[in-house]
Amino acid sequence: MKPFVRLIAMLAPVWPVMLLAVCLGWLTIAANIGLMVTSAWLIAAAALHPSIAELSVAIVGVRFFGVARAVFRYLERYISHDATFRILSRLRVGFYQRLEPLAPANLQTWQSGELFSAIVGDVETLKDFYLRVLAPPLIAVLTLTGLLLVFQHYSLSLAALVFAGFLLAGIVLPLAVRQVNKGGGSELVAARAALKAYLLDTVNGMTEIAAFDHQQRHLSTIRNLNDHLIRLQGRIAAVSSLSDSWGSLIMNGTLWGVLWLLIPLVRSGTVEGVYLAAMALAVQSSFEAVLPLPMAVHYCQESLAAARRLFRLVDAPAAVLPSGQEQFAEPEQAEVCVQGVSFEYDGLGKVLNRISFSLRPGKRVALIGPSGAGKSTIIHLLLRFWEIESGLITLNGRDYRTINPEAVRRLFSVVSQQTHIFNASIRENILLACPEAGERELMAAVRGAALDEFTAGLPEGLDTQVGNNGQALSGGQRQRIAIARALLKNTPVLLLDEPTVGLDPITAKQIMNTIDTLMRGRATLLITHDLTDVETMDEILVLDQGEVTERGTFAELLNSQGLFARLWHLQQTPLA
Amino acid sequence: MIDKRLNREMGHYRLLFFMLVGLSLGSGILVVLQADMLTKIIDGVFLGGLDVAGVEHWLYGLLGIMVLKALLIWLNEFYAHRLAVGIKSSLRERLAGHLLALGPVSIRGEQAGELISLLVEGIENIEPYFARFLPQLVIAAVVPLLILGFVVPLDATTASLLLVTAPLIPVFMILIGKMAEKLNKRQWETLSRLSAHFLDVLQGLTTLKIFGRSVEQxxxxxxxxxxxxDITLSVLKVAFISALVLELVATISTALVAVTVGLRLLYYKLAFSQAFFLLLLAPEFYLPLRQLGSHFHAGMAGVSAAERIYHILAMPVGKQHHGTQKLVRQAELAIEFKQVHFGYQGGERPALAGFDLKLMPGEQVALVGASGAGKSTVANLLLGFIEPQQGEILVNGFPLSDITLASWLDQVAYLPQASHLFYGTVAENIRLGRPEASEAAVEAAAVAAGAHEFIAGLPQGYATPVGEGGHGLSGGEKRRIAIARAFLKDAPFLILDEATAGLDAKNEYELQLALKRLMTGRTVLLIAHRLSTVVHADRIVVVDQGRVAECGRHEELIGQKGLYYQLLTAFRGDV
Known part of the structure; x- marks a missing residue:
């Protein structure tokens, strides 16, 4: 569907209100015309010195139109803005809802700055579509129709002139603006998004920028991006100022032409002299309906560009369909079997090749291997972020594909290197895992993750805010929050993706001890590079280039003199 | 209502501003002239019985005025934009420059999303303040007086009617404006919060999904x-009501003028030409005041944004930047910490308390200790992100605070805990170490860092885009690119921050070889947890609670059976 049509479709729940707003907008202009026409007639008629009674209706009319215009304008603005903001609010939520199933599989190609700019900035841009694009043409047509009905009564050429004036100001001028501005709107949206994405990259990479003394370099790129944005804005401003000035010229020109045509008509008696001033002012004030049209074209282009970006974003197909039963009785214990699973990311070569292993209650499996060997992919598949291509994963004997992804994830706790820490308090960050947990459970998790000493030392304790992406925390503290989350979630399966990365050896040991008790009775998969952690594992899988090259217990692998044994010796040598 | 700091931004654009005001005054005069011409024509035809030929000269005069008016509109808008653009650009650059000068430690408390929306939308909001609100303020004060000057000699009654009603408009505006200002501030805060929250949710979407919390977001x-x-609408509601009041005052007054003038015309107290001229001028009298109302709220959005902008611009930048001595590239570097104290949040969270350390030229010193012991703070101080609150740092005997930051950083290569890859190609990311480096030098650095092999395997080799939105790289690959940066920079002093965390043993071994090559012949400060990397250091310094607890070679420290021994045994897994 075309973006224009889709945007119109969003009007569905509020269209009667929007229609009312259009009517009110028209009445506002009609009241203004009424005010000027009756005033002019009043003065012209008074100049002929009739009795006061003949003027009384006009006097009432002048007062009525004076008040009505202001009231209509207020109502029109209030109603149209209220309806538009309702649409925008629904759009924001709707876009998030469409985005949510896409993560993380189909959002990898997007910079989060772009995503962010789309949801916040582009949705805001769409406001103009509902306020400044749709209503003005309708109001202009209604106004013109009324005016022509009156004018054709006196002279067709007069009506034709007014029609021509409206046509020039309302259609020819906007089209000319569009021609000149071609692509300007979408370029502007793109330039703003590029500036935003670059600024985000700059803020996130501040450490490197400061350490390499690259501030000037980044500043000059920001300056260039800003200049580009400003240049585009300047182009649009130049066009809009020209269009405003042409609009004024067309309006006044029409008034001038109407006078030129009316003068002989007054002389010949076709038009009574008393109407001359009223008709001239009617033409002048009616142009209020046409003058916003050139900018409507500009707003239309800008909002369509924003809409196209938004739709492109949310129309991507989800990697995993939320198929399977929503109702899935959560088992106390879980057994996950991975059988002959192969996987590749869209055409980037096989990452996993016929992998098989099973996670059973109380059993600990370790996965080791060089980076890029596909270890993290296994976690993504187990969490059903991607659909497997060949092979089978079962949960308590049931095919993964028949279970809702949400239900699958409920059974897993993950401690990974990529855990995101939200800009909230430590407490809120941990409670993310289980919002309904009580204070006792929370404190137990905090202690288990060896966070208690740290938080006790903070003036605000657990309620300390951690800043953007947990920046106020050290690498170790971040990881401990992730561990506390997993402790709190308390699930039958545990996925540990290098859980002690960045921790000092003593804390790492403490954490591994805590995890050790946590693993009891649960099925555990540990991904690690630290070979000292795998000694107590029931089974160790060595992954190399997507394939399991060795498997067995610690002792078996050491005896086999394969890759594992070599890695082990590597890690031990410096201490020898 | 008027922000003095913003007004000062006008600086050398002041001339442009007065030109805008002049153009608007010209438009005001043309309005009066047009009304005069129109009155003459209509009066001539309606009461004077003239035909087209009789009023021709007035008609052509009217046409001339109309063309001139269109020209002034164009010039006015063009220059208004020019004025705003200059100020916008300079503010945006200053704000971005200030953020970069503040550095990573100072902006840790700020939200990235909020900063970015301030830099983009916040600055955009400044435009209407300069382009519309401020010029309109002057026009609203001058043009009505100008029109009044024409009305007074014609008809005292109408003049007094205009004079009485006109002050109502600014009075209402100020009353309503006070209310709007508070609401506006709240709207800006809500928008910032919403932006920051969106960004946080988007960046943490995977984590939210794992915990099944993404849907409830x-x-x-x-x-x-x-x-x-709701808050936007309540701000607008105030704007609409103020517009309603202003419009009511204006249209009812116009209606009053029409009626009173009409009645006096009826009783021969006024001529038609006078009456019609007054009717045409009455709406023009109120127009600038009404337009001020409609630009007022756009102007206020700029004032609210300015509040935040100046708040950030007021954040102090460390004084190290004021060091004036240029440090030429040293062949050898000795660094000394003398009783250095530092605490975050203005000293509230102490990190270093009386830290002493001496690094001899070419010496490789390893810093070990529990997390939070103050190791990263040492690196932050050496990189100029922060500066000692007490004590000093000496470089070859010179106080670091006397040296320009740029010439100091030129001597330092830094490998952070988690390297950030910028959006750009692999080669561009490596060139961070030395932007002017040739392609051959980049490749040589990659070879030395053990990165060449995997880079060559990427779809477009060195031209492959990486960073956010680019080709995903593993932790080990990112680190190798960071090492390549350091090789390319070839600085005499090297700071390695947890350079080997998060890699598997095979990678680690290869990286150790690369790092060993990198460290040769340089003064090195190594901050490490993986003790296997520190064994060969010339000296191991154990940091505890912001002080040096132990210091010596590996064997000596083992013999002491102190903190280092405890750390080591934990690492070996036989606690």
């Missing part, structure tokens, strides 16, 4: 979005 987003809608 819809509720949070819906709530915030509704909150934003």
């Amino acid at each position: 819809v509720r949070v987003i819906a709530r915030m979005s509704d909150e934003f809608r």
Whole structure:
């Protein structure tokens, strides 16, 4: 569907209100015309010195139109803005809802700055579509129709002139603006998004920028991006100022032409002299309906560009369909079997090749291997972020594909290197895992993750805010929050993706001890590079280039003199 | 209502501003002339019985005025934009420059999303303040007086009617403006909060999904979005009501002028030409005041944004930047910490307390200790992100605070805990170490860092885009690129921050070889947890609670059976 049509479709729940707003907008202009026409007639008629009674209706009319215009304008603005903001609010939520199933599989190609700019900035841009694009043409047509009905009564050429004036100001001028501005709107949206994405990259990479003394370099790129944005804005401003000035010229020109045509008509008696001033002012004030049209074209282009970006974003197909039963009785214990699973990311070569292993209650499996060997992919598949291509994963004997992804994830706790820490308090960050947990459970998790000493030392304790992406925390503290989350979630399966990365050896040991008790009775998969952690594992899988090259217990692998044994010796040598 | 700091931004654009005001005054005069011409024509035809030929000269005069008016409109808008653009650009550059000068430690408390929306939308909001609001303020003060000057000699009654009603408009505006200002500030805060929250949710979407919390974020987003809608609407409601009041005053006054003038015309107290001229001028009298009302709220959005902008611009930048001595590239570097104290949040969270350390030229010193012991703070101080609150750092005997930061950083290569890859190609990312480096030098650095092999395997080799939105790289690959940066920079002093965390043993071994090559012949400060990397250091310094607890070679420290021994045994897994 075309973006224009889709945007119109969003009007569905509020269209009667929007229609009312259009009517009110028209009445506002009609009241203004009424005010000027009756005033002019009043003065012209008074100049002929009739009795006061003949003027009384006009006097009432002048007062009525004076008040009505202001009231209509207020109502029109209030109603149209209220309806538009309702649409925008629904759009924001709707876009998030469409985005949510896409993560993380189909959002990898997007910079989060772009995503962010789309949801916040582009949705805001769409406001103009509902306020400044749709209503003005309708109001202009209604106004013109009324005016022509009156004018054709006196002279067709007069009506034709007014029609021509409206046509020039309302259609020819906007089209000319569009021609000149071609692509300007979408370029502007793109330039703003590029500036935003670059600024985000700059803020996130501040450490490197400061350490390499690259501030000037980044500043000059920001300056260039800003200049580009400003240049585009300047182009649009130049066009809009020209269009405003042409609009004024067309309006006044029409008034001038109407006078030129009316003068002989007054002389010949076709038009009574008393109407001359009223008709001239009617033409002048009616142009209020046409003058916003050139900018409507500009707003239309800008909002369509924003809409196209938004739709492109949310129309991507989800990697995993939320198929399977929503109702899935959560088992106390879980057994996950991975059988002959192969996987590749869209055409980037096989990452996993016929992998098989099973996670059973109380059993600990370790996965080791060089980076890029596909270890993290296994976690993504187990969490059903991607659909497997060949092979089978079962949960308590049931095919993964028949279970809702949400239900699958409920059974897993993950401690990974990529855990995101939200800009909230430590407490809120941990409670993310289980919002309904009580204070006792929370404190137990905090202690288990060896966070208690740290938080006790903070003036605000657990309620300390951690800043953007947990920046106020050290690498170790971040990881401990992730561990506390997993402790709190308390699930039958545990996925540990290098859980002690960045921790000092003593804390790492403490954490591994805590995890050790946590693993009891649960099925555990540990991904690690630290070979000292795998000694107590029931089974160790060595992954190399997507394939399991060795498997067995610690002792078996050491005896086999394969890759594992070599890695082990590597890690031990410096201490020898 | 008027922000003095913003007004000062006008600086050398002041001339442009007065030109704008002049153009608007010209337009005001043309309005009066047009009304005069129109009155003459209509009076001549309606009461004077003239035909087209009789009023021709007035008609052509009218046409001339109309063309001139269009020209002035064009010039006015063009220069208004020019004025705003200059100020916008300079503010945006200053704000971005200030953020970069503040550095990573100072902006840790700020939200990236909020900073970015301030830099983009916040600055955009400044435009209407300069392009519309401020010029209109002057026009609203001058043009009505100008029109009044024409009305007074014609008809005292109408003049007094205009004079009495006109002050109502600014009075109402100020009353309503006070209310709007508070609301505006709240709207800006809500918008910032909403932006920051969106960014946080988007960046943490995978984590939210793992915990099954991503779907319920819809509720949070819906709530915030509704909150934003409500507050925007309440701001606008005030704007609409003020417009209603202003419009009522203006249209009712116009109606009053029409009626009173009409009645006096009826009783021969006024000529038609006078009456019609007054009717045409009455709406023009109120127009500048009404337009001020409509630009007022756009102007206020700029004032609210300015508040935040100046708040950030007021954040102090460390004084190290004021060091004036240029440090030429040293062949050898000795660094000394003398009783250095530092605490975060203005000293509230102490990190270093009386830290002493001496690094001899070419010496490789390893810093070990529990997390939070103060190791990263040492690196932050050496990189100029922060500066000692007490004590000093000496470089070859010179106080570091006397040296320009740029010439000091030129001597330092830094490998951070988690390297950030910028959006750009692999080669561009390596060139961070030395932007002017040749392609051959980049490749040589990659070879030395053990990165060449995997880079060559990427779809476009060195031209492959990486960073956010680019080709995903593993932790080990990112680190190798960071090492290549350091090789390319070839600085005499090297700081390695947890350079080997998060890699598997095979990678680690290869990286050790690369790092060993990198460290040769340089003064090195190594901050490490993986003790296997520190064994060969010339000296191991154990940091505890912001002080040096132990210091010596590996064997010596083992013999002491102190903190280092405890750390080591934990690492070996036989506690």
